[in-house]
Amino acid sequence: MKAFIPTGNPAEPVVLADVPEPVPGPGEALVKVEAFSVNRGETFRLEAPAPGDRPGKDVAGLVVQPAADGSGPGGATRVVGHPMSGGWAEFVAVPTTALAVLPDAVPAVQAAALPLAGLTALRLLRAAGPVVGRRLLLTGASGGVGHYVTELAAAAGAEVTAVTRDAERGARLRELGAVEVVHDPAEARGPYDVVLESTGGKALPVALARLAGRGTLIWFGQASRTPVTLDFFDFFAGPESATIRHFHYLDADSPLDADLAALVRLTARGRLHPEIGRTADWAHTASVLTDLRDRRIRGKAVLTVA
Known part of the structure; x- marks a missing residue:
């Protein structure tokens, strides 16, 4: 499958490459990514990537393989997810504890802007x-x-x-x-x-x-x-x-899936409005990352996967 990997080059921080498709663990679902968002903090980590780094924490897409342990959403379910890595790709394995179901009222582009910032x-x-x-x-x-x-x-x-x-x-x-x-x-x-x-x-x-x-x-x-x-x-x-x-956002008493679901509900009811400063095809990921790093984008930046 295709996925973005770090280069260590500030002018072009990521490139699209062929990588193995992820193999989900028992408590993970395989998600076909429709959109992902990038965060300014992630641009800093790309300046000195560790070997094997696969960036990407905010995704929205479709479950194509439910978790083997029976947890989480079933197949063909629209979801938003917060994996700790690997989200800038065609497919990503996401723990079911970091997934929430998306209603039709919330488009994938909006949903992808929710996880880390929300x-x-x-x-x-x-x-x-x-x-x-x-x-x-x-x-x-x-x-x-x-x-x-x-x-x-x-x-x-x-x-x-x-x-x-x-x-x-x-x-x-x-x-x-x-x-x-x-x-x-x-x-x-x-x-x-x-x-x-x-x-x-x-x-x-x-x-x-x-x-x-x-x-x-x-x-x-x-x-x-x-x-x-x-x-x-x-x-x-x-x-x-x-x-x-x-403060660190992962140090919380509530589970990720419950809080993601709360953000989705607020968005679906018109009580939370993701501010998306730029939407682009994922072919432009490298340039969007540099624009985000250099403060040329206000709000969230979302990439759509063809």
Whole structure:
């Protein structure tokens, strides 16, 4: 079968190659991929790929071989999945614990944009706790996670301030429920009960300074790729009893399949709107990856498999 493999070349990070078709384990279904999305974090890993790396975590398609242990969807079922690797291919083996059934109302292109960004947003807000009536600051709001967080948090009753340098994205974030959009964390007025920080670099200490007493900053990314420096004394002179928490989306109490199904339901009911900045044939995967890496795509990028 055909699949994309890393090259280690920044100008053309992946190439299409012939690879063996995956052999599913007992608890895995074989999925024929119809669409997959790429994530900016994946572009960083492609800079120094390990031998045998097969990228791809977000897929939508059709089950062509159900799991041998009887778990998960049956044959010919439309699904969205979150394998840990191998998704940029014609076929991928996906654990049934990382699959959700797709209704006809959710196209494959929309579904492929859900897993990594949607799971991150959903679980990030759970980590933040109840947000009804609370003030929330979100940095790095232009990407896929930012759009999902804004829409979900606003729907849950939070007063969301979104940080983005892109005026067009800012207008869309207001449509999704943000009460305020600023271009820099320094412009945010605060104080905020919750800060969701994904930029790193100089942004994190600035955002931290806008936290309310006993507030929580959840650090879930470093999109700037710039190390963070926090002054110990500045932190303790700031919001009283504040908490800084690290977050990783796979560290959760709920199973992947249940959370994927929740994202699908929200999308099918029109309560969650995947923001897709580009859709292209998978022949253009390499150029889409470089555009995503260099911030020329806002929202999600989805590739369709012929």
